[in-house]
Amino acid sequence: xASAETHSPAADHAGRExxxxxxxxxxxxxxxxPPPTPAQPVFAxxxxxxxxxxxxxxxxxxxxxxxxxxxxxxxAIESVLDSLPAGEVFLQDSPWLRSVSRSFMVPRNExxxxxxxxxEGSEATVTECELLVALTGSIVVSSACGGRGASIVAPCHxxxxxxxxxxxxxxxxxARVHEMGLDAKNSFVGLITGSSRxxxxxxxxxxxxxxxxxxxxxxxxxx
Amino acid sequence: MSAAAREFLRxxxxxxxxxxxxxxxxxxxxxxxxxVARGHSRFTDWxxxxxxxxxxxxxxxxxxxxxxLEFETKVQERGGHVFWAETSEEARRYVxxxxxxxxxxxxxxxxxxxxEEVHLTPxxxxxxxxxxxxxxxxxxxxxxxxxxxxxVTPAMHLNxxxxxxxxxxxxxxxxxxxxxxxxxxxxxTLRQAFFSAEMGIxxxxxxxxxxxxxxxxTNEGNGRLCTSIPRIHVVMTGIExxxxxxxxxxxxxxxxxxxxxxxxxxxxxxxxxxxxxAGEVDGPEEFHVVxxxxxxxxxxxxxxxxxxxHCIRCGACLNACPVYRAVGGHTYGTIYQGPIGSxxxxxxxxxxxxxxxxxxxxxxxxCTDVCPVKIDLHHHxxxxxxxxxxxxxxPGPERRAMRLFRWTMMDAGRFRILGGxxxxxxxxxxxxxxxGTALDPMRAWTRRRAPMVLPSTSFRSLWRKTDGFR
Numbered sequence: 001x002a003s004a005e006t007h008s009p010a011a012d013h014a015g016r017e018x019x020x021x022x023x024x025x026x027x028x029x030x031x032x033x034p035p036p037t038p039a040q041p042v043f044a045x046x047x048x049x050x051x052x053x054x055x056x057x058x059x060x061x062x063x064x065x066x067x068x069x070x071x072x073x074x075x076a077i078e079s080v081l082d083s084l085p086a087g088e089v090f091l092q093d094s095p096w097l098r099s100v101s102r103s104f105m106v107p108r109n110e111x112x113x114x115x116x117x118x119x120e121g122s123e124a125t126v127t128e129c130e131l132l133v134a135l136t137g138s139i140v141v142s143s144a145c146g147g148r149g150a151s152i153v154a155p156c157h158x159x160x161x162x163x164x165x166x167x168x169x170x171x172x173x174x175a176r177v178h179e180m181g182l183d184a185k186n187s188f189v190g191l192i193t194g195s196s197r198x199x200x201x202x203x204x205x206x207x208x209x210x211x212x213x214x215x216x217x218x219x220x221x222x223x
Numbered sequence: 224m225s226a227a228a229r230e231f232l233r234x235x236x237x238x239x240x241x242x243x244x245x246x247x248x249x250x251x252x253x254x255x256x257x258x259v260a261r262g263h264s265r266f267t268d269w270x271x272x273x274x275x276x277x278x279x280x281x282x283x284x285x286x287x288x289x290x291x292l293e294f295e296t297k298v299q300e301r302g303g304h305v306f307w308a309e310t311s312e313e314a315r316r317y318v319x320x321x322x323x324x325x326x327x328x329x330x331x332x333x334x335x336x337x338x339e340e341v342h343l344t345p346x347x348x349x350x351x352x353x354x355x356x357x358x359x360x361x362x363x364x365x366x367x368x369x370x371x372x373x374x375v376t377p378a379m380h381l382n383x384x385x386x387x388x389x390x391x392x393x394x395x396x397x398x399x400x401x402x403x404x405x406x407x408x409x410x411x412t413l414r415q416a417f418f419s420a421e422m423g424i425x426x427x428x429x430x431x432x433x434x435x436x437x438x439x440x441t442n443e444g445n446g447r448l449c450t451s452i453p454r455i456h457v458v459m460t461g462i463e464x465x466x467x468x469x470x471x472x473x474x475x476x477x478x479x480x481x482x483x484x485x486x487x488x489x490x491x492x493x494x495x496x497x498x499x500x501a502g503e504v505d506g507p508e509e510f511h512v513v514x515x516x517x518x519x520x521x522x523x524x525x526x527x528x529x530x531x532x533h534c535i536r537c538g539a540c541l542n543a544c545p546v547y548r549a550v551g552g553h554t555y556g557t558i559y560q561g562p563i564g565s566x567x568x569x570x571x572x573x574x575x576x577x578x579x580x581x582x583x584x585x586x587x588x589x590c591t592d593v594c595p596v597k598i599d600l601h602h603h604x605x606x607x608x609x610x611x612x613x614x615x616x617x618p619g620p621e622r623r624a625m626r627l628f629r630w631t632m633m634d635a636g637r638f639r640i641l642g643g644x645x646x647x648x649x650x651x652x653x654x655x656x657x658x659g660t661a662l663d664p665m666r667a668w669t670r671r672r673a674p675m676v677l678p679s680t681s682f683r684s685l686w687r688k689t690d691g692f693r
Contacts (some may be wrong), residue, residue, distance in 0.1 A: 015308065015313060019520060020288055022523075022524070026523035029526040030526065031281075031529040031530070034274070056408055061486075115502065116505075142531065143500070147504025147506070148450070148506050151447075152491075152598075174472060177469065188451075188501070188506060197442050197489070198443045200444060201386055203376075
C-alpha cells in the first residue's frame with residue numbers, strides 16, 4: 001500500500017518485487033535479436049562547426065551575435081534589453097556576467113541568481129551556458145547557469161558563450177556533459193534549440209508558447 | 224461483438240463519411256509529410272538511424288530489469304523516490320495520496336500518455352484539486368472535455384475558429400482567431416497556474432539508466448515550467464521507457480523529433496536528476512518517479528511482440544495509417560490510437576474486448592515502414608488476429624461463416640454450385656427491383672456503395688470457353 005507519509009524505498013510495497021519478477025520471467029524467453037548494425041555515420045560530418053552553427057541558429061530562430069570582447073558583449077546585451085519593455089533583468093551570478101554588467105551604459109533593474117529565482121514578471125534573463133552544439137544549433141545549459149527558471153521564465157533569454165564551448169555534434173556534446181560531470185553535479189541539464197514554440201493550432205508555427213519568444217546568443221570570440 | 228467494437232464501427236462509419244473531417248486530417252498530414260521529408264534530408268542514412276534506435280531499445284527492453292534497477296539506484300542516491308505501480312489503480316493512488324498528504328490544491332501537467340492511460344486527472348479532480356494540462360493542444364482538448372485526438376498533436380481535429388469559440392466561452396478570450404493571439408490567451412491563463420501550483424506532473428520520453436536522469440522533450444517549454452516551479456515534481460511513465468546510456472540520446476532525440484514533427488530536434492530536451500540540490504537557485508523540493516507496469520510485463524513475456532515496447536510514441540504510424548486518416552483518432556475509443564494503439568490496446572485492456580482493432584488496418588505495412596524503432600506493426604496486427612482465433616474469442620457468426628467458406632473452398636464442385644446459387648439469387652433480387660434495398664443479398668456492399676453489376680458469365684466458364692484466356 002502506497003503511503004505518502006513514508007516514501008523510503010523500504011516502504012515500497014511488494015509490487016516492486018512482483019514487477020521485477022514478472023520482468024525476469026518474461027525475459028527467460030529470448031526475443032529475436034536484430035543483426036548488429038555497422039557503425040556507419042548517420043549524419044553528414046560537421047566540417048566547419050561555426051558555419052554550421054550559424055546556419056542552424058538562423059533556421060531555428062536563435063538570434064546569434066558575435067562579439068569581439070567583453071565591452072562588445074555588454075553592448076550586444078544592452079541593445080537587446082533596450083528593445084524590450086523596461087523591467088526586471090535576471091542575471092546568473094557569475095564572475096563573467098558581473099564583469100560584463102559593469103560595462104552596461106544604463107543602470108538596469110538587475111536581479112542576480114544569488115538572490116533567488118527570476119520573478120514571474122522578469123522581462124529578460126541573462127545567463128552563461130555549458131556548451132554549444134553545431135549540428136543542431138543547440139545550447140546546453142544546467143542548473144549552474146542561473147537555475148532552471150533562468151532559461152524558461154522570461155519572454156527573452158540572452159545567453160553569453162565563448163567560441164571554445166562549441167562542439168560539432170550531439171555525441172560529442174553528451175560525452176562532454178558526462179566528462180564535465182554536469183549529469184552528476186546538477187539536478188537539471190537542458191538542451192535548448194531555438195525559442196519556445198507551438199504548432200498545435202492548424203499546424204501554424206507560433207513562437208513564445210510558454211517559454212521565451214526570443215532566444216539571443218552572444219558568442220564572444222576574444223577576451 | 225464487444226461493446227467497444229460496436230462503438231468503433233458506429234464512429235468509423237460516421238467519421239469516414241464526414242468530408243470536412245477528412246479535409247482537416249488531410250491538411251494536417253500534408254503539412255506533416257512535407258516537414259518529415261525535410262527532416263529526413265538531414266540524415267545521410269535514415270535507415271541506419273532507425274536501425275541504431277532499434278538496437279538501443281532492443282538492448283534496453285531485453286535487459287529491462289537491469290536498467291530499471293540501475294536507474295532506480297541512481298535516483299534514490301540523490302534523494303528521489305521511485306514507486307513501482309503494478310496497475311493503473313496503484314499508480315493513481317500513489318499520486319493522489321501524495322497530493323493529499325502535501326496539501327496540494329493545484330496541479331500542472333505536461334503531456335503524458337501514461338497519465339491518460341491510468342486516468343490520473345479525474346482522480347485528482349475528484350479530490351477537489353484543480354488540474355491543468357499545459358501543452359496547448361492537450362489544454363484545448365481538456366477544455367472541451369475530450370480525450371486527445373492524436374498522441375502528439377492532441378487538438379489536430381480542430382480549426383482556429385473552434386478554438387476561438389472555446390477560449391471565448393471558457394477563458395474570456397477575444398474575437399480574434401489569429402493563432403498567436405489564441406496562444407497568448409492560453410499562455411496568460413496557464414502562467415498563473417504554473418506559478419500557483421504546488422505539484423507538477425510530467426511523463427518521460429526516456430529514463431536514462433547510467434545517468435539516473437529523466438529525459439523530457441517539449442517544444443512549448445511547458446515541460447520545463449512544470450518541472451521547475453511547483454514544489455513537488457512527479458514523473459509518471461511506463462517501465463519500458465528506460466534506455467541504457469546518456470549517449471543513446473544523441474540518436475534518439477533527433478529521430479524522435481524527425482518522426483514526431485519533422486523537426487531536426489525538439490526545442491527543449493531536458494534531463495532531470497531529481498529535486499533541487501543544495502546551492503541550486505530553484506527547482507522542486509521533492510522528486511517522485513512512478514514506474515507503471517499495467518500490463519507491460521505481460522507484453523514483455525510475449526517474445527513475438529516484445530518489440531511493441533520499443534515504441535517512443537512519436538505518432539508516425541498514426542499519420543501513415545490510411546485507416547487512422549479515414550476514421551480519425553476519437554473513433555478508436557482508446558488512449559493510444561492508430562496502428563500502435565491497435566497492437567497495444569488488446570495487451571493493456573484485453574484481447575476479447577479489443578480484438579476488432581486488429582482489423583482496423585489494410586495491412587499495407589506503411590506503419591512498419593515509418594516506425595523509427597522498426598516495430599513490426601502490421602505483422603503484430605496479424606499476430607493478434609491469430610491469437611484471438613486461438614483463444615476462441617472472435618464472434619460466433621464470423622466463426623461459422625469462415626467454417627462455411629473453408630468448406631466451400633476445399634472442393635471445386637462445391638465452389639461451383641454455391642457460386643452459381645449466389646449469382647442466381649443476386650440476379651433474381653435485382654430482377655425483382657430489390658437492388659440496393661435492404662433485401663438485396665449484397666446489402667453489406669450496397670449500403671454505402673453503388674450496386675454491383677454482375678457479369679453475365681462466371682470466371683470459370685469464361686476460362687473454359689477461352690481455353691484459359693489464350
